[in-house]
Amino acid sequence: MTADQFSVAVEDVTFAYEADAPVMRFDAQFRKGVITAIMGASGSGKSTLLSLLAGFEMPQSGKIWLAGEDYTHRAPGERPLSMVFQENNLFAHLSVFNNVALGVSPSLKLSASDKESVHHALASVGLENYGKRLPAQLSGGERQRVAVARVLVRHKPILLLDEAFASLGPGLRREMLDLVASLADKNAMTTLMVTHSPEDALHIAQDLVFLGQDGVAFIGPSKELAKSQNQNEAVRNYLIGRGTS
Ligand SMILES: Nc1ncnc2c1ncn2[C@@H]1O[C@H](COP(=O)(O)OP(=O)(O)OP(=O)(O)O)[C@@H](O)[C@H]1O
DSSP, X not given: OOGGGEEEEEEEEEEOSSTTSOOEEEEEEEETTOEEEEEESTTSSHHHHHHHHHTSSOOSEEEEXXXXXXXXXXXXXXXXXXXXXXXXXXXXXXXXXXXXXXXXXXXXXXXXXXXHHHHHHHHHTTOTTOTTSOGGGSOHHHXXXXXXXXXXXXXXXXXXXXXXXXXXOHHHHHHHHHHHHHHHHHTTOEEEEEOXXXXXXXXXXXXXXXXXXXXXXXXXXXXXXXXXXXOOHHHHHHHHHHTOO
């Protein structure tokens, strides 16, 4: 793969949370403008991989490539990405409008065109009339929509989703995945989505990165998840364990 075909890569990265903890290894490239599902058993390092990409954790060795550049030693705020977590994406004391506006200006100093882009982002996630509410006055799905609206106003080329919709019911989760897929496509975002759900991965992800005990066990098309034969052993064992093979 050439450098212009991928925008995100972890190159020979090693990391451990503590001196005596096992060293995790990551080596993978993620295709530009494509949605990649990150899967693997609990504790295999999926969230850690996103934390390394976001700069919340620093590798012991190796490199982090974002948008084709070496970001290994750059602070989280400088990195060209947005991230949505399963919960706690919003500030409870700020209105929906201001929660989105934080994506434009951390000091909430907004020009007229900034305000316009916040309104536009809220409209794109179907929340045009919710700007004055507080997060506590929203459903779980609506709160995640606000988080997605904030992603949109940031205009970053990379989107990291850490089980962002896992706590929603199946219908709403599917709706949110469709929303993310269409926004990622429209804005040409390289999207990495941590999920435990093969159905969700098959639904919107073209690619799959599967983490095993010793790092990346499989990189390939996510449709491998639908095949009952010829799968990578780690993937097969995971699916058998979940009763979905
Ligand atoms: N802040 C931390 N300090 C110490 N160890 C940690 C910390 N966060 C995670 N770990 C450990 O690192 C390993 C990888 O954790 P991580 O959260 O990345 O796994 P995961 O694949 O995302 O798991 P899950 O599917 O359960 O969310 C686990 O053994 C976990 O206990």
